[in-house]
Amino acid sequence: MSVQQKTFTAFVATVAVVLALSLSVAPMAAKKLMKPSQVQTQTELTSQRVERGKYIVSTAGCHDCHTPWKMGAKGPEPDMTRALSGHPEDFKVPPPPKLGNGPWVWTAVGTNTAFAGPWGISYTANLTPDRLTGTGIWTEDIFVKTIRTGRHWGVARPILPPMPWPVYRNMTDEDLKSVFAYLRTVKPIRNQVPEPVLAGEG
Ligand code: HEC
Numbered sequence: 001m002s003v004q005q006k007t008f009t010a011f012v013a014t015v016a017v018v019l020a021l022s023l024s025v026a027p028m029a030a031k032k033l034m035k036p037s038q039v040q041t042q043t044e045l046t047s048q049r050v051e052r053g054k055y056i057v058s059t060a061g062c063h064d065c066h067t068p069w070k071m072g073a074k075g076p077e078p079d080m081t082r083a084l085s086g087h088p089e090d091f092k093v094p095p096p097p098k099l100g101n102g103p104w105v106w107t108a109v110g111t112n113t114a115f116a117g118p119w120g121i122s123y124t125a126n127l128t129p130d131r132l133t134g135t136g137i138w139t140e141d142i143f144v145k146t147i148r149t150g151r152h153w154g155v156a157r158p159i160l161p162p163m164p165w166p167v168y169r170n171m172t173d174e175d176l177k178s179v180f181a182y183l184r185t186v187k188p189i190r191n192q193v194p195e196p197v198l199a200g201e202g
Pocket of ligand 1: 056061062063064066115122123124125146151152154158159160161162163164168179196
């Protein structure tokens with residue numbers, strides 16, 4: 001081999017080694033760089049959603065019906081110590097008054113968590129993340145489908161009035177996911193809401 005040939009062979013070998021090294025190291029380096037930033041992005045997204053969800057829940061009236069009202073200094077107000085826990089299980093309501101043929105067609109109890117009307121009697125759901133009695137075992141997908149379809153768990157019985165799902169179904173996916181993300185963060189409260197009574201059943 002001439003000196004020139006030797007130099008060339010050594011050069012090719014070096015290039016091959018450098019290439020092989022960079023091919024095996026580069027993905028590792030990229031992984032190392034990407035992983036933390038991806039995690040951060042997910043955390044950021046979740047905290048953005050929680051903030052937005054809190055805003056939506058506090059402006060779309062969820063507390064009006066899902067947080068039991070108590071008598072405050074200026075009249076009835078949502079009892080925030082029981083925020084979003086639905087109709088209180090220890091508040092057994094008597095049969096609703098007979099309203100005749102109108103013009104009054106529906107009534108509510110003082111907690112604003114039980115309603116009687118042409119549909120029967122409905123009780124507001126426990127939206128806190130309690131796993132037994134609230135939304136603790138719900139997935140984001142179940143929540144979004146529930147609001148979109150107006151059906152319990154997105155597949156079962158129709159959700160009764162006055163739950164304004166026909167309004168909330170117009171929210172974007174991102175907003176509904178944000179509401180769910182926020183609901184994950186509220187204090188879980190164990191409170192078994194009674195089943196509704198359908199008109200004609202009770
Ligand atoms: C005007 C009263 C009212 C308001 C306001 C209201 N809800 Fe409801 N909601 C109800 C009632 C009543 C039910 C139970 C209906 C039933 O049992 O069929 C219910 C049920 C639900 C359910 C349970 C559905 C299921 O599958 O069990 C979810 C989830 C829900 N509401 C979320 C919300 C959210 C989120 C908001 C605010 C953006 C909200 N609600 C505002 C009255 C209301």
